[in-house]
Amino acid sequence: MSEVYRPVGGKLLTRQFYFLIVLSLIAAYFLGRRFIFGIGDVSNLSDGYPWGLWITYDVVTGTAIACGGYAMAVAVYVFNKGQFHPMVRAALLTSVFGYTLAGASIIVDVGRYWQLYNVFLPQHANLNSVMLEVALCVTLYTLVLWIEFSPAILEAMKANRALRMLRHILFFFIGVGILLPTMHQSSLGSLLIIAGHKVHPLWQSDIIPLLFLITAITMGYGMVVFESLYASVNLGRKLETDLLAKVAGVIPWLLITYLVLRIGDLVVTGDIAALAEPGRPQVLFALEMLLFGYAILSLLSRERRIHPTHLFWSALAVVLAGALYRFDAFLIAYNPGPGWHYFPAVGEMMITLGVISVEIMAYLFFVKKTPVLAAGH
């Protein structure tokens, strides 16, 4: 914490902020309906598609997008890239809200939310369940994220004594905070193994945990770059392009590893043959490859990487590619059998939009009121 962090300051209740409030209120209306009339009242979820937008976006994609804190912690604390230290706090901020709201959406999505605590009771634990691992890991990691982020809050509160204490034990939580996402981001992929033939062969794979883990890390870095550039422009701060280009430099190598593993696995298992048939999954697969390919090519070249516009669009492509991969695997290329269809209902989409709005509002509040962004960078 050799860096100095400062609140950005400025007016919080801007016109955009009011718009986000309106979106959240609409979501609150649908949330009310969901808890009074049931999940079916606001969603198009069915027995064929028991998991829809909420799980696929809010939890599976949302936590991957929130992997910035994890990805930056790996770079700074495992590979000792101290130069990135100033960016850790901002990354943690998006992580803390991404995960907290993913956890909150679980309460909306599960049918018997009042019994959710059963997940923590040893007498109910099913150690064979991938879901149990995901549930415990995500909950624990959300707590760890708040601990990792707490220095920013404590500094704002001027709680120096607590800060000093925290400084000496934080390394342990940082370590745990790297282990837990490694576990659950891969397990989020493993969730699909048991679904067998319902997941299209182009996505169903025995190495899906590794594929989900690698893309989660790339999405983390991608989001750090994207968010930093976006915030710099909109909060009127200096661009950190040099540093961001270095962060982005690792993404293409991770993505190449991912593509080699994914396509290699398709070839070894013979599932690559599914590409020969024309159809929607094949188009989606091609679209994913285009996004991944564009991100790789664009970020491999240093000249393009240090150009803010190119950096911005390729970072966005990294996030979108990983998101599309998750949407395809969980939803679009998921086929429970003839007769079942799914497209999210308005209520479902509004609730998800509300979650995103709350996330952005919380981000703005903390960035403007607490010392999160590094001063002078």
Added chain:
Amino acid sequence: MKIDRRDFCKVVVAGAATALSGGVAEARPPKELPPGAVGILYDATLCIGCKACEVGCKEANDMPMDHTSCAEQAYGVSAVWDAPDDLNSRTMNKVKAYAQGTAEVKDRPHDGYSFIKRSCMHCVDPDCVSACPVSALTKDPVTGIVQYDPDACIGCRYCQLACPFNIPKFEFDKPFPKIVKCQMCAHIQAEGGIPACCDACPTGASLFGRVPDLLQEAHRRLAFKPGERQSYPIHNLDGGETRMAEVHGYHPKVYGETETGGTQYLMMAGVPLENLGMPALGSESRARLSETIQHGLYQGMMAPTLLLGGLVYAVYRNTAEDREDPPEAAAGKAQKAEEVRDE
């Protein structure tokens, strides 16, 4: 990042090795049929589509009528009848018809028709039981019945995703919903009875019995010649009741004998079961694969513990600077001690 690339490669190799060790690690052995496993043999060639089993099922399990069918909605009619299109959160047992071409003759793949009765398959190695995070779905160690405990269930619906037969149903239309699935009338069996569907079936198309005996009975039937008259047990294989019926001819397969590691609800028909909407499944359950990969990666939490040790050490080494007190506070230890004493 410059030198990172080498470090990065190390991590990738280590990660890949960990992932691959999952495949190398010994696969979880397949689950065995429980000693007192009971089941149902459904013979589509005996089924006349009367749906007495559906009525029996609803009565025995206190289930409401269903008014969600396409026909009722299309014509805007609704009355005292029960006519669900398929299994749903009010229907745990459903007879459906399959027709091909002119549908003239029963139990014939071409220009024929057949019935199929769907309900929980009570898998020997159930994916839903493996998937459930809170053990709300369990397999009885003796009877092998897959049962549901609403007091444990959190409503995550992972069982629905996991089930290869799309059996567990969820009450999406209720504020306090439950999972609904056939539990082979465990409450009736506990009092010495047999499942309501088998009790209601007048032709023996649904036959209750011990699974090994049912398999034997199924293979006895496969040897029958079309056209001959044979004796078929009805209701309960051990009940002694039989009836004579003409053999329609069988598609040479007992569905559930091997599918997804075996099921306790067995099916046979005159047409391939795939035509009747049953998925073509391998002989190994997905639960086995999922557990093998997951436990292979975690090695009983050994791998995460080791990784955590390494991570905490690496972080500790790389945060030496962070742990130091900032200049204003680190002016002297004495000063700090004073502060503490003051408070």
